[in-house]
Amino acid sequence: MNVVETFTGIDGLEFKIVEYDNSLLDDLKLFCKKCGEQGIKNNSSIKSLKLGKWGAMEKWWLVYHNDIIVSMSGVHYLPHVDEGCWYAMYRLATIKEYRGLAGKLGAPHKMQNCFGFAKMMPLQVDWCMNQGAKSIVITVNTAENKNDNTGMMEKVHRVANIFWPKENKMTKTYSSFPLYGAKQDVFRLNVRDFVSMEKINYV
Numbered sequence: 213m214n215v216v217e218t219f220t221g222i223d224g225l226e227f228k229i230v231e232y233d234n235s236l237l238d239d240l241k242l243f244c245k246k247c248g249e250q251g252i253k254n255n256s257s258i259k260s261l262k263l264g265k266w267g268a269m270e271k272w273w274l275v276y277h278n279d280i281i282v283s284m285s286g287v288h289y290l291p292h293v294d295e296g297c298w299y300a301m302y303r304l305a306t307i308k309e310y311r312g313l314a315g316k317l318g319a320p321h322k323m324q325n326c327f328g329f330a331k332m333m334p335l336q337v338d339w340c341m342n343q344g345a346k347s348i349v350i351t352v353n354t355a356e357n358k359n360d361n362t363g364m365m366e367k368v369h370r371v372a373n374i375f376w377p378k379e380n381k382m383t384k385t386y387s388s389f390p391l392y393g394a395k396q397d398v399f400r401l402n403v404r405d406f407v408s409m410e411k412i413n414y415v
Contacts, residue, residue: 216273216335221313222325222366225277227333230287232272239381240274243281255284257303261383262303271339274334275306275314283312287336289343293389294399296346300336300401304328315407318393324407336411346414350376351396354388372399 214231221227230236233247241258248256263272265288272286285304290297306327315325324330340348352372376382376399386398404410 217331219331220312220316222316225313227282227327227331229335231272232274232284232405236248236274236281237275239279239281240276240284243274243284243307247305252305255303260394261286271336273335275327275331277310283314283332285328285332285336286359287340287348290349293386294342294347294392298340298343298345298348299332299338300333300348300353301328301350304332305382308329326406327404331405333401334408334410337401337404342411348401348412349385349388350382350401351391352399352400354395354397366373368395372397381409397411 213238214233215228216231217229219227219229230245232240240263241255244255244257244261247253253260264270269354270286270288272284273291274281275283283304284305286302287298287300288301288302293299310327312325313360314327314330316340337348350372354369373384377384380402382399385400386396388395389398390396391398401412404412
């Protein structure tokens, strides 16, 4: 198991971020099963994750508490949006009972306490930049879609359009962009994470 970071979240809970490899497949299947039970359809199976679809042009990170995965997300190349574009926070999901536990900043700082935006995003940005990324994007499904495969579509879309552009965290580049059979708003990342707010220097 390749542990890239250990940290203490809220209430002294200990977590570790791990780079995915095939030795962790059984753990990931258990996480997917839990996601399915909680209505997180995009992460409900290995097939729904599209694990392995992009080969060397994808990478995944898992967050463990004790011996179970509580959160995950990945990145992959996305040239059909823009040349040199990479897709971060892909299939980001956290088991409901662990949401908001990554940091110690309290309830008003939800994004800074998110395993994705506070902890996995900087690792993903660094990896994409090492691949020569000219842009890194995050997408959210719009209300035009009939199916909600995350259980949080409308809430995430609202937060993304209000919160993400503030302080130049992200720049919205496309609205209702057709991607993977859904209409999605596309946001270009301007910062490495939502805690340090370190700017990304694209070439």
